[in-house]
Amino acid sequence: MAVRSxxxxxxxxxxxxxxxxxxxxxxxxxxxxxxGMRVAVVGPNGAGKSTLFKALVGLLPIQRGEILIHGVxxxxxxxxxxxxPQREQVDWRFPVNVQDVVMMGRYGALGWFKQPGKHDxxxxxxxxxxxxxxxxxxxxxxxxxxxxxxxxxxxRALAQxxxxxxxxxxxTGVDTTTQAATLALLDELKTQRVxxxxxxxxxxxxxxxxxxxxxxxxxxxxxxxxxxxLTSENLLRAFGARAVLIENKIVVDECCPPEEERIESxxx
Amino acid sequence: xxxxxxxxxxxxxxxxxLAAVMVGIxxxxxxxxxxxxxxxxxxxxxxxxxxxxxxIAYLLKGEILVGALAAGIVVALGIGFLTxxxxxxxxxxxGILFAATLSLGVALISTIKTYALDLTHILFGNVLGVSxxxxxxxxxxxxxxxxxxxxxYKELLVVSFDAVLAATLRLPTELLKHLLLILIAIVVVVSxxxxxVGLVAAMLVxxxxxxxxxxxxxxxxxxxxxxxxxxxxxxxxxxxxYLNIVSGAAIVLTATGxxxxxxxxxxxxxxxxxxxxxxxHAARASDAAVPSE
Numbered sequence: 001m002a003v004r005s006x007x008x009x010x011x012x013x014x015x016x017x018x019x020x021x022x023x024x025x026x027x028x029x030x031x032x033x034x035x036g037m038r039v040a041v042v043g044p045n046g047a048g049k050s051t052l053f054k055a056l057v058g059l060l061p062i063q064r065g066e067i068l069i070h071g072v073x074x075x076x077x078x079x080x081x082x083x084x085p086q087r088e089q090v091d092w093r094f095p096v097n098v099q100d101v102v103m104m105g106r107y108g109a110l111g112w113f114k115q116p117g118k119h120d121x122x123x124x125x126x127x128x129x130x131x132x133x134x135x136x137x138x139x140x141x142x143x144x145x146x147x148x149x150x151x152x153x154x155x156r157a158l159a160q161x162x163x164x165x166x167x168x169x170x171x172t173g174v175d176t177t178t179q180a181a182t183l184a185l186l187d188e189l190k191t192q193r194v195x196x197x198x199x200x201x202x203x204x205x206x207x208x209x210x211x212x213x214x215x216x217x218x219x220x221x222x223x224x225x226x227x228x229x230l231t232s233e234n235l236l237r238a239f240g241a242r243a244v245l246i247e248n249k250i251v252v253d254e255c256c257p258p259e260e261e262r263i264e265s266x267x268x
Numbered sequence: 269x270x271x272x273x274x275x276x277x278x279x280x281x282x283x284x285x286l287a288a289v290m291v292g293i294x295x296x297x298x299x300x301x302x303x304x305x306x307x308x309x310x311x312x313x314x315x316x317x318x319x320x321x322x323x324i325a326y327l328l329k330g331e332i333l334v335g336a337l338a339a340g341i342v343v344a345l346g347i348g349f350l351t352x353x354x355x356x357x358x359x360x361x362x363g364i365l366f367a368a369t370l371s372l373g374v375a376l377i378s379t380i381k382t383y384a385l386d387l388t389h390i391l392f393g394n395v396l397g398v399s400x401x402x403x404x405x406x407x408x409x410x411x412x413x414x415x416x417x418x419x420x421y422k423e424l425l426v427v428s429f430d431a432v433l434a435a436t437l438r439l440p441t442e443l444l445k446h447l448l449l450i451l452i453a454i455v456v457v458v459s460x461x462x463x464x465v466g467l468v469a470a471m472l473v474x475x476x477x478x479x480x481x482x483x484x485x486x487x488x489x490x491x492x493x494x495x496x497x498x499x500x501x502x503x504x505x506x507x508x509x510y511l512n513i514v515s516g517a518a519i520v521l522t523a524t525g526x527x528x529x530x531x532x533x534x535x536x537x538x539x540x541x542x543x544x545x546x547x548x549h550a551a552r553a554s555d556a557a558v559p560s561e
Binding site: 057058059081082083085088089090091094095096097100101104107108110112113115140156 | 304419420422423425426428429430431432433435436437438480483484485486488489
């Protein structure tokens with residue numbers, strides 16, 4: 001992967017409210033992510049983790065605040081940020097195979113009117129290899145298992161050669177092969193100084209594999225190194241009734257996910 | 269071979285055949301997007317909504333194609349606009365526009381004395397009336413539309429497949445959707461003479477739907493659809509010549525015949541294969557169920 005100058009992400013006092021909602025989904029969110037850092041976003045269901053990611057990518061309008069990359073307002077950097085949502089809302093019966101999907105990751109770099117060339121095909125092949133799905137290159141996407149599909153979209157995000165990679169709960173509900181592949185990917189991206197922002201329910205994972213933890217519940221409860229952030233006090237504040245202190249250990253209950261959040265900017 | 273060559277001795281058949289093949293290919297390729305994006309009803313409504321444009325051009329003794337094109341673009345943008353606000357369901361909005369524009373068009377055309385014949389031609393095609401100028405216009409517009417599809421292939425693919433990626437890549441999604449509607453409007457106008465306003469929706473949907481059953485990737489789907497569209501047009505024209513039936517209907521019936529063949533016999537996806545596979549599976553299961561002592 002070509003080494004370009006990595007990005008610095010700065011989020012200043014961002015608020016996001018869904019249409020007709022009584023209260024904001026995100027309020028006064030401020031944090032900065034230096035180049036090459038790995039940040040785990042942690043919080044209860046409905047805390048606004050997905051909302052934050054959608055706002056960072058420009059899928060949701062923000063009512064207040066600003067998002068800066070390299071110090072410049074978001075919008076000019078379409079090649080910089082890649083995003084892997086929790087559930088892909090694509091038409092699975094669309095006539096595309098794995099290679100076609102991963103190649104879409106190159107379209108940002110290609111721009112208008114240019115067709116993919118040898119360089120792009122090489123990058124796609126490498127990303128397929130990296131995610132362990134090279135043998136599946138010619139398969140239609142509806143023939144794949146859930147974990148395999150996840151790895152296809154991770155490979156696509158990789159093919160974008162992003163400065164910043166956002167992943168919304170990549171470890172939730174996938175098989176162990178895919179989990180292992182994703183973890184390997186995190187380590188690999190660390191060496192390439194790609195800035196990583198990953199949301200997860202796995203607090204252990206957050207503590208062991210990430211440099212910083214962003215504890216979120218509509219507002220930023222805490223942000224910093226795992227040891228400083230994942231304290232009993234912070235966890236109780238973030239998880240509220242869903243956290244219980246048993247024999248000096250916090251147990252967090254992750255039941256009852258909220259209703260599907262609509263994407264406000266979608267017109268269909 | 270006489271059966272095949274005899275109709276082609278006539279100039280009007282040669283031109284009609286060329287026009288029908290070009291239109292068949294064009295409708296099939298654009299139709300791939302119509303099928304994949306679930307726009308069949310929309311495509312049909314747009315075809316009928318062009319009727320008032322044609323009627324007005326006709327009454328003003330102006331260029332029919334220009335009136336049709338203008339109406340098509342207005343309707344394309346209008347549908348795009350109506351469905352954005354979300355106060356009415358898209359289905360309902362289309363239904364309303366469909367009926368209103370069709371009525372307006374028929375009303376205007378009925379003021380002409382020869383309206384019954386003219387209406388039949390507009391609704392169902394008059395391929396024998398294709399002049400050399402018409403042929404040139406069809407060729408030019410078809411080439412233009414196909415060029416746009418090729419140039420914007422990547423962008424239209426992403427917008428159709430993954431709205432989230434389209435947003436992440438900062439693609440002008442609304443613009444591209446409106447462009448697609450305009451392309452469909454142009455295709456409808458180009459198809460006026462060969463299959464007419466009433467049947468162009470079928471040419472948009474059926475070859476592409478057939479190709480969907482036979483292929484696994486979009487480029488091959490477009491290629492197979494184009495071949496099927498061309499074949500249906502040629503066979504349909506021969507049928508209309510020898511059986512003395514309206515060309516548009518003959519072409520559409522042929523295309524539908526292809527569809528049912530594919531529906532039944534497509535490898536891995538056809539109904540016949542499914543039934544065979546089920547029978548094999550049931551046979552294997554009953555063998556396995558025999559208890560071993």
